[in-house]
Amino acid sequence: MNYTIIHNNQTIDIATIPQLEYDVFFDLNSNFILDHSERHCVNYFGYKVENDIKLICCIADDDTHEIFVSSCLVNNTNDYHSFSAKLLCFEKFEREIHENFGIKYLNHPWLKPVRYAFNRFDKTKTIANYPFFSIDSEELHEVGVGPIHAGIIEPGHFRFICNGEQILHLEIQLGYQHRGIEDLFLKKKKLLQRSTLAENIAGDTTVGHTTAFANITESLCGFQKPREIEFGRTIALELERIAVHTGDLSGICTDIAYQLGSSVFGRLRTPIINFLQEWCGNRLGKGLIRPGVNQFPFTPELAKRIIEILDSFEHDFVEMNKELFKLPSALSRFERTGVVSKEDILNIGAVGMVARMNYLNRDIRVSHPNSIYSELNHEPIIKHHGDVYSRVQIRRQEVIQSIKHIRKLVENVPEISKEKVGLGKPKTNSFTISLVEGWRGEICHCAITDSNGELVIYKIKDPSFHNWLALALAVRNNEISDFPINNKSFNLSYCGHDL
Amino acid sequence: MLDNLKILYHQGKQFIPNVQTAKVPGIFRGRPIISSEKVNEVELVEICPTNAITANPLAIDLGKCTFCGECAKCFPNKIQFTTDYKLATNLRENLIVKEGDQNAIQINQDKIRNEIKNFFGNSLKLRQVCAGGDNSCEWELNAANNVQFDMGRFGIEFVASPRHADGIVITGPITENMAEPLQICYDAIPNPKIIVLASTDAISGGIFENSPAVDRSFLNKYPIDLYLPGNPVHPLTIINGLLGLTKR
Ligand code: SF4
Numbered sequence: 243m244n245y246t247i248i249h250n251n252q253t254i255d256i257a258t259i260p261q262l263e264y265d266v267f268f269d270l271n272s273n274f275i276l277d278h279s280e281r282h283c284v285n286y287f288g289y290k291v292e293n294d295i296k297l298i299c300c301i302a303d304d305d306t307h308e309i310f311v312s313s314c315l316v317n318n319t320n321d322y323h324s325f326s327a328k329l330l331c332f333e334k335f336e337r338e339i340h341e342n343f344g345i346k347y348l349n350h351p352w353l354k355p356v357r358y359a360f361n362r363f364d365k366t367k368t369i370a371n372y373p374f375f376s377i378d379s380e381e382l383h384e385v386g387v388g389p390i391h392a393g394i395i396e397p398g399h400f401r402f403i404c405n406g407e408q409i410l411h412l413e414i415q416l417g418y419q420h421r422g423i424e425d426l427f428l429k430k431k432k433l434l435q436r437s438t439l440a441e442n443i444a445g446d447t448t449v450g451h452t453t454a455f456a457n458i459t460e461s462l463c464g465f466q467k468p469r470e471i472e473f474g475r476t477i478a479l480e481l482e483r484i485a486v487h488t489g490d491l492s493g494i495c496t497d498i499a500y501q502l503g504s505s506v507f508g509r510l511r512t513p514i515i516n517f518l519q520e521w522c523g524n525r526l527g528k529g530l531i532r533p534g535v536n537q538f539p540f541t542p543e544l545a546k547r548i549i550e551i552l553d554s555f556e557h558d559f560v561e562m563n564k565e566l567f568k569l570p571s572a573l574s575r576f577e578r579t580g581v582v583s584k585e586d587i588l589n590i591g592a593v594g595m596v597a598r599m600n601y602l603n604r605d606i607r608v609s610h611p612n613s614i615y616s617e618l619n620h621e622p623i624i625k626h627h628g629d630v631y632s633r634v635q636i637r638r639q640e641v642i643q644s645i646k647h648i649r650k651l652v653e654n655v656p657e658i659s660k661e662k663v664g665l666g667k668p669k670t671n672s673f674t675i676s677l678v679e680g681w682r683g684e685i686c687h688c689a690i691t692d693s694n695g696e697l698v699i700y701k702i703k704d705p706s707f708h709n710w711l712a713l714a715l716a717v718r719n720n721e722i723s724d725f726p727i728n729n730k731s732f733n734l735s736y737c738g739h740d741l
Numbered sequence: 742m743l744d745n746l747k748i749l750y751h752q753g754k755q756f757i758p759n760v761q762t763a764k765v766p767g768i769f770r771g772r773p774i775i776s777s778e779k780v781n782e783v784e785l786v787e788i789c790p791t792n793a794i795t796a797n798p799l800a801i802d803l804g805k806c807t808f809c810g811e812c813a814k815c816f817p818n819k820i821q822f823t824t825d826y827k828l829a830t831n832l833r834e835n836l837i838v839k840e841g842d843q844n845a846i847q848i849n850q851d852k853i854r855n856e857i858k859n860f861f862g863n864s865l866k867l868r869q870v871c872a873g874g875d876n877s878c879e880w881e882l883n884a885a886n887n888v889q890f891d892m893g894r895f896g897i898e899f900v901a902s903p904r905h906a907d908g909i910v911i912t913g914p915i916t917e918n919m920a921e922p923l924q925i926c927y928d929a930i931p932n933p934k935i936i937v938l939a940s941t942d943a944i945s946g947g948i949f950e951n952s953p954a955v956d957r958s959f960l961n962k963y964p965i966d967l968y969l970p971g972n973p974v975h976p977l978t979i980i981n982g983l984l985g986l987t988k989r
Contacts, residue, residue: 358918359954360917360952360953360954361953369918370921389919389922390870390871390922390926392901393869393883393901394869394871394882394883394899395871396871396876396879397870397871397872397919397922417918418872418918418919418922419871419873419874419913419916419919420873420916420917420918421873421916421952421954422949422952422954422955425952425953425954426948426949430790430948434788435790435791435948437790437809438790438791438807438809438947439948442875442942442947442948443875444875445874445876445877445880446875446876446880489880502745505887505888506748506752509755509887509888512887512889516766516767517767519765519766519768519769520768521767522768523767523768523769523770523810523822524770524808524972525881525975526877526973528808528809528972528973529770529808529810557751558748558751558752561747561748561751564744565744565745565748735876736876737874737875737876740916740918
C-alpha cells in the first residue's frame with residue numbers, strides 16, 4: 243500500500259508513512275478526493291529534511307473515520323505539477339509550500355503569498371506589494387479596505403473590483419497577524435510555554451486549539467486520559483460554541499442595524515463566558531486546558547451552576563430568535579445574500595459551518611470524534627441555501643443543540659481521581675495528527691518528533707485556512723454594502739490563518 | 742411592538758451600576774500578592790512561561806505575566822492572585838509587584854501628560870489597532886462597550902477613523918507585517934496622540950517577546966500613556982484604567 247491509515251489522535255512511527263515518487267503521490271491524493279465528497283484534505287505541508295522538503299498529505303475520510311497519510315520528497319530545483327490545477331482545495335496548501343520553501347509549481351492558478359511568514363523563501367516579496375488581481379476598465383473601479391478596519395477587529399486587506407455598487411470580485415490578502423507561532427512551538431521547549439502558544443493561536447477559539455494541542459501532546463506521550471479530562475474538554479468546546487455563536491448573532495444584528503437583537507445577544511454571551519471564568523478564572527478559557535492534567539476539574543457544583551445559567555439563557559435566546567426570524571427587514575437582508583454554491587463549497591474544501599450551510603455534512607464530532615463526542619449521538623445541523631440566512635440559522639440551532647449536549651453531559655459528572663499520572667516523554671521519530679471541531683469548524687494540528695523526541699515541526703491549521711475563499715466567492719454579485727453582514731456571517735479568523 | 746417590549750422587560754436591568762466597585766464572578770486572576778515565605782525561588786522562576794517572575798526579591802511583572810496561575814498553583818503559600826482587576830497604570834515599573842506589596846496598582850496623576858489631564862474628562866475617542874492580537878483582547882475591548890459594561894456612559898468610545906481619535910489602543914505584540922500600518926495610523930491621529938497598550942502581548946510581547954516575526958520598534962519612539970494588563974485584559978480593567986487616566 244502506498245499510504246498509511248490512521249485515526250484521529252493516533253501516533254505512528256514516521257517511517258511507516260510511505261514515501262512516494264511525486265507522480266504517484268499526485269495521483270494517489272487527487273484520486274482520493276476526486277468524486278468523493280466524503281473526503282477532503284485536512285492538512286498538507288512540508289518540512290525540511292536535509293536539503294530536501296518532505297511533503298506530508300493527510301486526507302480524511304468521513305465515512306470510514308480514517309485518515310490516509312502519504313509523503314513525498316521534493317526540492318526546489320525541479321518543477322512540479324500542481325494539485326490545485328486539478329482540485330482547487332489544495333490551492334492554499336500549495337501556495338504555503340511555495341511561499342515557505344520555494345517549491346515551483348508549473349500550473350498553479352494563483353501562486354501568491356499566503357501570509358508573508360518571517361522565514362519565507364523569498365524575502366523580496368513584502369506585504370506592502372502584494373500582487374492584486376486587477377482589471378483595466380473604464381467602467382469598473384476598485385475599492386481597498388484595510389488592513390486596519392473601522393471597528394475593533396483584526397487586520398486584513400480586502401480588495402474589491404466593483405461595477406457601481408455591485409461586487410464582481412473580491413481578493414482577500416492576509417498575513418498581517420503573522421507572529422511566527424509554528425516556529426515558536428519548536429523554540430519554546432517548556433510544556434507551559436507551548437500551551438500558552440496554543441491559547442494564542444486564535445483567542446476566540448482558545449478551547450478548540452488548546453484541546454487539539456493537548457490531545458496531540460498526550461497522544462505523542464502515550465498518556466491514557468481519564469474520563470474526567472475528556473469530559474471537561476467536551477463541555478468547554480460546547481460552551482465556546484454557544485458563546486461565540488451568540489456573539490456572532492449580536493454582530494449580525496448590528497450589521498443590519500437591529501439594535502434590540504444586537505444588545506440582547508450581546509448581553510446573552512456574558513453569562514456563558516462568565517461561567518468559564520467561574521470555572522477556570524478566565525472568560526475565554528485561557529488556562530483551562532493543559533496536556534496530561536485536569537487543571538480545573540468540573541465539579542457537581544459547577545454542573546448545577548451551568549444548568550441554572552443555561553435555563554435562563556435558553557429562554558431569552560429562543561425568545562429573541564423568534565422575534566428576529568419574523569422580522570421582514572431582517573429576513574430580507576439574510577435571504578439570498580452571499581450565496582456560495584454547493585459545488586464551490588465542495589471544490590474549495592470548505593469545513594465546519596461553512597460546509598454545513600450547503601448540504602455538505604462535515605463535522606469532526608461525527609466523522610472523527612475526539613473526547614467523548616461518540617457518546618453524544620451528535621447530528622450535524624445541515625442547511626441548504628448557502629446564504630447568510632443559512633449561516634445565521636446554523637448558529638441559532640447549534641446553540642440550542644450545544645445546550646442539549648451540555649445538559650446531557652452534566653447528568654453524569656465523572657469523579658475526580660486523586661492519583662496523578664505523569665504525562666511521560668514524547669515518542670521519538672513519530673507523527674501525530676489531531677482533529678477537533680471548534681466552533682468555526684475543523685482544527686487540525688500535526689506534530690513530528692525527531693530521534694530525541696523533540697519537535698521537528700508543529701503544523702497548525704485553523705478552519706479559516708480553507709474558508710476565507712468561501713467569503714470571497716460569497717460576495718460576488720452582491721452589493722458592496724452587504725459586505726459587512728457577509729463577513730460577520732462567516733466570522734473567520736485572521737490570526738488563526740496567519741499564525 | 743408588544744413582543745419587543747416583552748423582550749425588553751425580560752432583559753431587566755443589565756448594566757453594571759458601579760464599574761469601580763463591581764465584583765467579578767468566581768475565580769479571577771487579578772493583582773497577585775507575594776508572601777514572605779521561603780521557597781525554592783529558582784524552581785519558582787523556572788515555572789513561568791514568559792519570564793515574568795524574578796528572584797531577589799521575588800517579583801512578578803504584570804506586563805509580562807499571562808495570568809496562567811501556574812506559579813500560584815505550585816506555590817500557593819507564596820503567591821496568591823486576588824480578584825482586584827484595577828491593574829492599569831501609566832508607569833511601566835508600577836506593573837512589577839514585589840514580595841510583600843499589598844497596595845493597589847496606581848495611576849500616577851503627576852506623570853499624566855498635561856495635554857491629556859485637562860481635556861478628556863467628558864469625552865475620549867480612541868482608535869483601536871490590532872497588531873497581532875489574538876482576538877481575545879479585541880473581544881474584551883468590544884465587551885467594554887456592550888450593554889453591561891457600557892463604557893459609552895463615560896463618553897469613551899472607539900471611532901472608525903484615526904482622524905477622529907484622541908489616541909490609539911494597541912493590541913498584540915506588533916507583528917513585523919503590521920508595523921507600517923500601525924505607524925501610518927498613528928501619524929494620522931491628531932495630538933495629543935494618547936497611546937494605550939492593552940493586554941500582555943502589547944505591553945511586553947508576552948509569549949511572542951523574542952519572535953522574529955515581531956517588530957516592536959514603534960514603542961521605543963513614543964511615550965506610553967497607559968498600560969492595561971491582562972490576558973486578555975478584563976473590561977473592568979479597561980474602563981477603570983481609562984477613567985483613571987482621564988481623571989474622574
Ligand atoms: S501566573 Fe504569571 S507569573 Fe505566574 S507563572 Fe503564569 S505567567 Fe508566570
